[in-house]
Amino acid sequence: MGRMAPRMRVKGVGFIILSVLLLVPAxxxxxxDSTVTISQGVDADTLNPLATTITPTFNVVGHLYERLVxxxxxxxxxxPKLAVSWKRINPTTEEYKLRRGVTFSNGxxxxxxxVKFSVEWIKDKVNVSGQTPYVRNIDHVDTxxxxxxxxxxxxxxAIELGFAQPIYIVDAKYFREKGNAYxxxxxxGTGPYVLRxxxxxxQLVMDANPKWWGGHVAFEHAVFKPIPEAGARVAAxxxxxxxxxxxxxxxxxIQLTGGQNTKLVSTRSYRQxxxxxxxxxxxxxxxxxxxxxxNYAVDVPAIVKNVLGGRGFExxxxxxxxxxxxxxxxxxxxxxxxxxxxxxxxxxxxDGKGLTLTLNAPTGRxxxxxxxxxxxxxxxQAVGIQTTVKPQEWVxxxxxxxxxxxxxxxxxxxxxxNADADGVVSALxxxxxxLSCYNxxxxxRLDLLAAREIVPAKRKALFKQIATILHEDxxxxxxxxxxxxxxxxxxxxxxxxxxxxxRAYEMTPG
Amino acid sequence: xxxxxxxxxxxxxxxxxxxxxxVFIILHLTGDPTSVMMPPEATxxxxxxxxxxxxxxxxxxxxxxxxxxxxxxxxxxxxLRHQEPAMGLAxxxxxxxxxxxxxxxxxxxxxxxxxGILSALKPRTWIDYTARGVALIGQSAxxxxxxxxxxxxxxxxxxxxxASGIGDWHNVVLPAATLGFFSTxxxxxxxxxxxxxxxGADYMRTARAKGLTALRVSxxxxxxxxxxxxxTQLGVELGGLLSGAIxxxxxFAWPGVGRLAVQAVFERDFPVVxxxxxxxxxxFVLLNLAVDLLYAVxxxxxxxx
Numbered sequence: 001m002g003r004m005a006p007r008m009r010v011k012g013v014g015f016i017i018l019s020v021l022l023l024v025p026a027x028x029x030x031x032x033d034s035t036v037t038i039s040q041g042v043d044a045d046t047l048n049p050l051a052t053t054i055t056p057t058f059n060v061v062g063h064l065y066e067r068l069v070x071x072x073x074x075x076x077x078x079x080p081k082l083a084v085s086w087k088r089i090n091p092t093t094e095e096y097k098l099r100r101g102v103t104f105s106n107g108x109x110x111x112x113x114x115v116k117f118s119v120e121w122i123k124d125k126v127n128v129s130g131q132t133p134y135v136r137n138i139d140h141v142d143t144x145x146x147x148x149x150x151x152x153x154x155x156x157x158a159i160e161l162g163f164a165q166p167i168y169i170v171d172a173k174y175f176r177e178k179g180n181a182y183x184x185x186x187x188x189g190t191g192p193y194v195l196r197x198x199x200x201x202x203q204l205v206m207d208a209n210p211k212w213w214g215g216h217v218a219f220e221h222a223v224f225k226p227i228p229e230a231g232a233r234v235a236a237x238x239x240x241x242x243x244x245x246x247x248x249x250x251x252x253x254i255q256l257t258g259g260q261n262t263k264l265v266s267t268r269s270y271r272q273x274x275x276x277x278x279x280x281x282x283x284x285x286x287x288x289x290x291x292x293x294x295n296y297a298v299d300v301p302a303i304v305k306n307v308l309g310g311r312g313f314e315x316x317x318x319x320x321x322x323x324x325x326x327x328x329x330x331x332x333x334x335x336x337x338x339x340x341x342x343x344x345x346x347x348x349x350x351d352g353k354g355l356t357l358t359l360n361a362p363t364g365r366x367x368x369x370x371x372x373x374x375x376x377x378x379x380x381q382a383v384g385i386q387t388t389v390k391p392q393e394w395v396x397x398x399x400x401x402x403x404x405x406x407x408x409x410x411x412x413x414x415x416x417x418n419a420d421a422d423g424v425v426s427a428l429x430x431x432x433x434x435l436s437c438y439n440x441x442x443x444x445r446l447d448l449l450a451a452r453e454i455v456p457a458k459r460k461a462l463f464k465q466i467a468t469i470l471h472e473d474x475x476x477x478x479x480x481x482x483x484x485x486x487x488x489x490x491x492x493x494x495x496x497x498x499x500x501x502x503r504a505y506e507m508t509p510g
Numbered sequence: 511x512x513x514x515x516x517x518x519x520x521x522x523x524x525x526x527x528x529x530x531x532x533v534f535i536i537l538h539l540t541g542d543p544t545s546v547m548m549p550p551e552a553t554x555x556x557x558x559x560x561x562x563x564x565x566x567x568x569x570x571x572x573x574x575x576x577x578x579x580x581x582x583x584x585x586x587x588x589x590l591r592h593q594e595p596a597m598g599l600a601x602x603x604x605x606x607x608x609x610x611x612x613x614x615x616x617x618x619x620x621x622x623x624x625x626g627i628l629s630a631l632k633p634r635t636w637i638d639y640t641a642r643g644v645a646l647i648g649q650s651a652x653x654x655x656x657x658x659x660x661x662x663x664x665x666x667x668x669x670x671x672x673a674s675g676i677g678d679w680h681n682v683v684l685p686a687a688t689l690g691f692f693s694t695x696x697x698x699x700x701x702x703x704x705x706x707x708x709x710g711a712d713y714m715r716t717a718r719a720k721g722l723t724a725l726r727v728s729x730x731x732x733x734x735x736x737x738x739x740x741x742t743q744l745g746v747e748l749g750g751l752l753s754g755a756i757x758x759x760x761x762f763a764w765p766g767v768g769r770l771a772v773q774a775v776f777e778r779d780f781p782v783v784x785x786x787x788x789x790x791x792x793x794f795v796l797l798n799l800a801v802d803l804l805y806a807v808x809x810x811x812x813x814x815x
Contacts, residue, residue, distance in 0.1 A: 042773065045591040053549045128563040133552045165549075184593045200602065201765035202676050227674050227763040235661045235673040236763075395778055399541040414550070427551040434554045 034220035036492055036504050039233050039242040043201050043226040047187040048180065049168035050121050053130040059502045060224050063206055065168035065189035068096055068115065068149075069160075073497050075270075075419030076324045082110065082169055082190065083162070091156035091454065098147045102213050104171040105194045112143035117172030119151075127180065134165040156452045158459055159420060192217050192505045201226060206504075214505070222504035234487070237262055243492045244502070247367070248485040250309035256487045267496040268313055269484045271415035272320055273366060275359065275376060275477040276428070278437040283408045284355055289347035291474040295333040296340035297383045303375045304480050307368050311483040317467045318424055320481055322498065325421025325450075325463035331471055333478065340383045352384020359387050360401070361411040365394045367482060373411050376477065404437055409477075417499050421463045422451055429470065438475040518802075522795040529791045530581065530784055534574055542566040543590055543778035564590070577784075586788070587781040591774075596781035600767060600789055603754075606676055607766035610758070611751035613682050614690035618747060622694035623740065626701025630709060631728055641698055648695025657688040657761035674763040685762040689755045693747045700743050704736035711735070737808050745801035753790030 040056045049061040068083035083096040102110040119141050122129045138161050142150040151161040174188050187195050192214055193206035204224040208217050225242055227233040233245040234252050238259060248256065248264070257264045277285040284290050304312035316332030319325050341351065349355040357380070361373035370391045377387035387409075392400070401410050412435070416423030425447045431439040443466060450462040470476070486496050493510040496502075544561045552560075561567045565576070580587060586596045629641040664684060665673035671684050708714065709732055717731045754768030763769075767786055774782035805812045 045777075046593055048593065051593060053547065125559065125563050128560060130548045130552075130560065132556050132559070133549050136553075136556070181588075181594060199765065200599070201763075201769055202606075225675060225763070228760045228769065229658075229763070231658050232661060232674050232761055232763060235658075235666050236675075239665050239669065239673045241673050241675065393776075395543070395546055395776065396540060398545045402545055423551065432553070434552065434557065435550065 033491075033509070035223060036219040036221070036244070036507055037223040037225050037242045038244045038502060038504065039225050039227045039236060040246045040502070041226065041228050041230075041233075044204065044224070046184045047195070047198070048170075048184045049187075049189070050118060050131060050170060051127070051129055051180075051184070055500050056226075059500075060204060061168060061187070061189075062191070062501065063193040063222060063504060064187045064191045064195060065170065066191050067166040067168055068098075068162050069166050071166075071418060071497075071499055071501065073495075075322055075498075078163055082115075086160065086162065088160070088454075089150070092153045094151045094160050094162060096149050096151070096162060098149065099213060100147055102190050103211060104174065104188050104190055105209060105211070106171065106174060106188045108171050108173055108188075110169070110171075110190055111146040112149045113146070114169050114172045115149045116141040116143050117175065118167055118169050121170070121175065122167065131167060134167055137161055137164070156454060158422065158451055158453050159418065163418065164420075165417060193222055196221075217505045218508045219504055237487055237489060240489065243489045244494065244507075245487050246484075246502070248487050249367075250311045250485060252487075253309065253311075253485065261490050262487055263490055264485060264487050265494065265496055266311070266483050266485045267498055268322060269415070269482040269500065270320070270322065270417070270419050270498040271366075271413050271484075271500075272315055272318075272481045273369070273372065273411065273413045273479045274318065275373070275409055275411050275479065276437055277475055277477075278404065278408050278410065279475055280437050280439060281405055281408055284347075284349075284357065285408050287347050288473060289343045290349070290355070292333075293340045293343035293347065293383070294380065294385070295474050295477055296336045296343065297385070298376055298379050298477055298479075299335040300479055301335070302379075303372060307371050307375050308480075308482075311485060312480040313483065314480050315478050318428070318470055318476055318478060319421040319463060319467050320419075320424075322481075323416065323419045323421050323424070325460060327460065327464040327467060330464060330467040333471075333474075337383060344383060344385075349384075352380075352386075355384070356386040356388070357409055358390055358407075359409040359411070360390045360392065360397065360407040362394045362397045363391045365397075366413040369411060369413075372479070402434055404434075410437075415500070419498065421466075422447065425463070425466055426451060429466075429475065440469065440473065443469060518799055522799070525795055526788065526791050530788055531574070531578075533784060533787045534577060534780070535570070537778065537780050537783055538570055538573065541778065543780075546777055547590065581784070586785050589774075589779055589782045591777055591779045591782070596779075596785040597788075599782055600770060600785035603765060603767040603770050604789070606764060607754050607759070607768065608752060609682060610685055610689060610755065610764055610766060611748070611753075613686035614693065614751050614755075615744075615748050617686060617690035618693045618697050618751075619744070621690075622697030623701050625694075626698040627705055627728070627733060629698065630702045630705035633706070641702075645695035645698045648691045649699075653688060653692060653755075653757045654761060656691055657685070657758060660684045660688055661761075674761075676765055685755075685758050685764055688761070689751065689758040693751065697740070697743060697747065701736070701740055704739050705732055708732050708736045734808075738805065741804055741808060742801055745797045745804075749790075749794040749797045753793050754786065 042056050044057040044060040046052055047061055049065040066081045068081060069078045070081045072079050082099050084099050086094060086096045089095050098112060104110060119135050119138055121127055122131045122135050137153045137157050139152050139154050153161055171188050175183055185198060192209055192212045194209045196205040196207050198204040206222045208220050227236055230247060230249050236242045237245050253264055256262045277291050279286055300314045304310060304314060317330055344352055359373050359377055361370050363370045373389045377389050380387045400406050414424060427433050428436055429438050429443050430436055430447050431444055446462050446466050450459050453459040453462060484496060488494055491510050492507050494507040544557050544566060548557055548560055565573060588594060589596045589599055592599060625641045629638045632638055661673050664670045671680050675681060714731055717727045754766055754771055756768040756772050759766045759768040760772060771786040
């Protein structure tokens with residue numbers, strides 16, 4: 001026995017050394033001053049830009065691939081990318097003139113065939129892409145010549161087909177030759193960067209694409225280094241391990257603002273948080289007076305101040321004020337306890353007696369989601385309404401909400417990438433939408449008109465009508481939009497965007 | 511001996527089949543991943559089409575049959591998220607987890623066991639109190655908190671080690687210490703208890719009476735007899751350490767199996783969860799076998815026929 005222990009120890013050491021040798025060595029480290037390192041919470045799930053639906057992945061592939069038209073920095077503004085110009089040639093057909101002389105990083109020329117292929121790849125059931133909703137209104141794509149594409153729809157659409165949720169364009173020839181499994185981690189795009197190496201969950205290193213049509217980028221190398229834990233992200237930034245971190249909990253704001261090498265940057269998000277009443281499910285929430293009373297009882301500024309450290313913006317309507325389609329003349333609910341009590345009495349619940357509600361909320365999906373639900377429940381207590389908060393893990397929670405019959409009140413966040421009112425109304429209020437717990441034929445009718453109305457002023461008037469009905473009927477507790485917090489090292493200058501996109505080529509040395 | 515090994519191998523196969531089946535059924539009962547894989551604005555028809563293409567609309571028993579048949583051929587399928595073979599994704603993470611788990615195990619072995627012995631040999635002295643105090647912290651403080659505190663002290667304040675990520679040996683120190691802390695504390699307490707029990711035995715008094723040196727008495731006679739529960743526990747700990755440390759890997763952004771497992775569970779990426787579970791179960795089965803075989807070496811009274 002006396003000899004046993006040392007032998008075990010030697011084996012242990014040998015095992016460790018072997019394991020270290022097995023580790024893939026990190027490539028040559030690029031010079032620090034020409035590199036920007038970005039840390040999101042999670043890594044990209046795939047580098048096939050047509051196969052993902054999550055923001056952190058779009059942020060990575062957005063460096064390697066490009067869209068015809070991309071979102072600008074404010075609502076309703078679009079930047080030309082692979083398309084240089086566009087026009088409607090009739091109510092159901094849009095024509096895009098493509099940028100000439102663009103090549104993919106493997107040398108293949110970019111042509112209209114690639115655009116057609118990209119749309120059709122998503123539509124092809126074999127590929128099981130989650131992006132089918134992005135191209136649902138495109139009936140087919142015509143390619144009259146290599147530098148012209150036409151998107152054709154079956155009905156007129158207010159927002160151009162190529163704009164609503166623009167897709168990334170891939171190399172048709174390369175995709176066909178290599179197959180789906182290969183292209184998932186061997187990206188070939190037209191974007192400002194090309195992939196150098198990717199070690200999943202460790203780091204993804206990109207180099208500037210010397211052939212990019214857009215010219216020179218300020219940072220020669222861009223690195224994505226995911227760090228799941230918020231506190232660890234902050235520590236990595238403070239120690240120079242990364243240059244930009246996302247989803248900064250507001251508790252860290254003082255530390256980062258006053259930091260020697262760090263600064264806090266923020267922007268008003270397009271994402272709003274709301275609590276919906278399930279008006280399809282029997283219960284007190286079907287009573288309009290109760291819904292109105294609750295809207296008066298909830299003190300949104302207090303929640304923003306106390307639960308979010310002031311990092312939020314109170315909303316007056318489900319159509320946020322930074323969306324296309326917002327109208328400031330639509331009335332709003334202001335915190336008013338007396339009014340709330342009066343409405344409750346009128347509804348048959350004097351002093352809230354006999355009124356009990358269950359508020360469902362996700363945990364860890366949105367910033368402070370559970371805490372916000374608890375704060376709302378606390379405020380309803382003040383008018384005598386007993387509210388039980390039922391928090392749940394996201395996937396199970398979301399599935400329950402989507403069944404539309406088990407959640408009398410539920411909290412949800414909503415982000416519309418193009419900041420257009422239709423993205424809220426058609427997905428959350430139109431009776432046939434999977435997440436809508438509201439059925440009002442008038443809203444259905446008005447939204448269909450708005451979705452097809454090409455004249456902006458007429459469309460805005462339609463949304464004003466919709467917002468007015470939604471105010472009166474109060475199918476939601478309207479809450480707030482988040483202020484997204486990021487932090488960067490002082491060597492990087494960058495302005496965050498409302499759509500949560502992060503682009504290394506929009507950054508400059510600070 | 512050969513019969514014994516054959517019997518154990520058969521048992522192992524059953525264990526693996528059992529574990530993968532249970533995991534499959536539990537995962538599928540918690541709902542399918544369509545809602546997290548489609549954008550939220552998807553219509554019901556779009557969701558149904560996706561569900562159908564993925565086969566989630568088939569009865570659970572049919573899905574299980576298809577899975578079992580493919581798995582029997584060593585094919586766990588493509589990851590739903592990554593569209594790549596699930597087993598490959600999991601195996602790719604093993605080296606990183608092995609480095610972290612192996613380093614943590616070294617700490618357990620080189621700190622936990624000696625501290626337990628010392629503590630038992632010098633009960634109610636400052637050595638004993640210190641070791642037991644530290645062990646108490648190790649067992650009661652959450653790994654998550656220990657990790658963040660170590661980052662704050664050694665990475666942010668002192669700048670001795672990187673705060674997160676993988677790289678050279680500097681990167682291993684903090685996560686290995688965090689990961690190893692809990693197991694070290696456990697082993698220290700176990701070793702101490704096992705040693706204390708042995709130290710009072712008659713043969714220990716005899717050994718001392720024979721005039722053996724204190725070192726030979728405590729290690730040759732004491733530790734040798736206390737070894738059995740310690741080795742068992744070491745085997746269990748090693749299995750746990752090597753099958754992926756979920757919290758430590760998450761806090762330190764370590765690209766190992768544990769982090770993959772957490773993401774896969776949150777995203778309901780069934781094939782990847784299966785792959786990770788299969789790897790972990792295999793590790794445990796192998797280590798248990800190794801520990802059992804070690805018994806015979808440690809204690810000659812144990813023989814496998």
